[in-house]
Amino acid sequence: MTLDVQKIRADFPILHTRVYGKPLVYLDNAATTQKPQAVIDAIVDYYTRYNSNIHRAAHHLSNLATEAHEAARRTVQRHINAEHEYEIIFTRGTTEAINLVAYSFGEVFINPGDEVIFTMMDHHSNFVPWQMLCERRGANYHVVPFDENGDLRLDIYQNLLNSKTRLVAFNHVSNSLGTVNPAQEIIRMAHDAGAVVLVDAAQAVQHVDHDVRALDADFYAFSGHKIYGPTGIGVLYGKEKWLDAMPPYQGGGEMIERVTVEKTTYNKLPFKFEAGTPNIVGPIGMAAALDYLNALDFTEVRAHEDAVLAYARKKLLEIDGLKIYGNGKLHTSIVPFNIEGVHHYDLGTLLDTRGVAVRTGHHCTEPIMAALGVEGTVRASLALYNNFEDIDVLVESIHQALKILRR
């Protein structure tokens, strides 16, 4: 069976809008994905029928809201195959999840002279928090480079690992290169050296395998808005043994067990890490997105995305002077490119007037751009609803834009 893309497109209302009078061709999915009607409905339904604060009141609406919120936690748990539902912490997104670990794990486990490793292809969100942590705790960090194809230099990584390495952080899929890193191998190598591993899965959950136990990830972070869910909600998965040993990230309501003037004791997992009234509807919307995805066959989704990706790469490479940057052994859904003599901002602007939405610039990965020796790239990134026609429009629009830019 192949994915019924026509049917899927019908589920996403925004795909039928027009920009500048042209049908929207949305190719900025690595930045954020569009939402199916089911997600929009779940959010409207929450506010229409059972909006209420959770975990505290004994009234009917509060019970409904609490149940839906906690059911969403179990949906996430199943989706990534976590062992316990309390290993799922709701955060604002990937960025907050990583900062939570950098702060709370760092507070206890990172000491002066310890070492942290991350990679040259990491998003600023999985780069800066570790620099800040090392500064705060007097620790040192190493950055694993990538080769000219966009594959991590595992040989260098191996040499950087040593008995002082406490933590390794890397993105499973790079948002700037599209490289799918060999996560299992990277994690195994870190564990062999006695280090703990955080996987930034912001670009991975929706495109590749996402079984935290098969990966043996200690921490695993992703954002709802990149997997067809709402913004403002994300997930930190952590193995119970680490989460238990970590101090809270923020203090406030919800995260406490008992509060007295002398001393406060903390709530159990996951609430210890969820201070204050949480984003109640966020998990509900995100769970609706996961339910939507799970009603599809993931193998078919991947096959479809890979077919459109291969088509895009082939068609784009036929354009004179076009260079694609991510050529890793394994890659997914993301095509970063530049055209000789053409500024990415100029191309992006002209594509926009044709209804084609791509991302231009450094994509929050300035170290990658420095390594590639460019100021920025144009990035087309795919989701399950993109089809071959989208690529045809992209390519035709590039040709039209070049007529203006190369006069």
Add this chain to the structure above:
Amino acid sequence: MLTIQEIQAQIIEDFSFLPEWDERYAYLIELGQKSPPMAEENRTEDNLVRGCQSLVWLARECHQGVVYLQADSDSLIVKGLAALLLQVFSGQPAEEVSQADLHFFETIGLNQHLSSQRTNGLLAMVNEIRSFAVQCVGEGS
């Protein structure tokens, strides 16, 4: 010499003959290409206004309360936008530059390029020009 308001009105009129986006951008790019190139010695780190998307160089001079500007960018479109900005501001009394209501970008539908400080350096450039003009007013008196 035309005032800032008159120049803006003229730009708006010029663009009104260009209903298609392709025509507008083609015209903009041409403006950028035809504008006098920036003197090499002015392409300094000091004159660099760094946007998230493109680089803009802005050279400023103040003579007797009048503002003189040169600009360049690695992006053709931003260079064209900068050329428009210079048409409006360069050679104008600093007093006027510091107070002028800059509305033509919006009227010709190019406001998106000014929408965020981080995008392309254009807004940062406008802010630079304005604060320079304030300084220049002080020097002129």
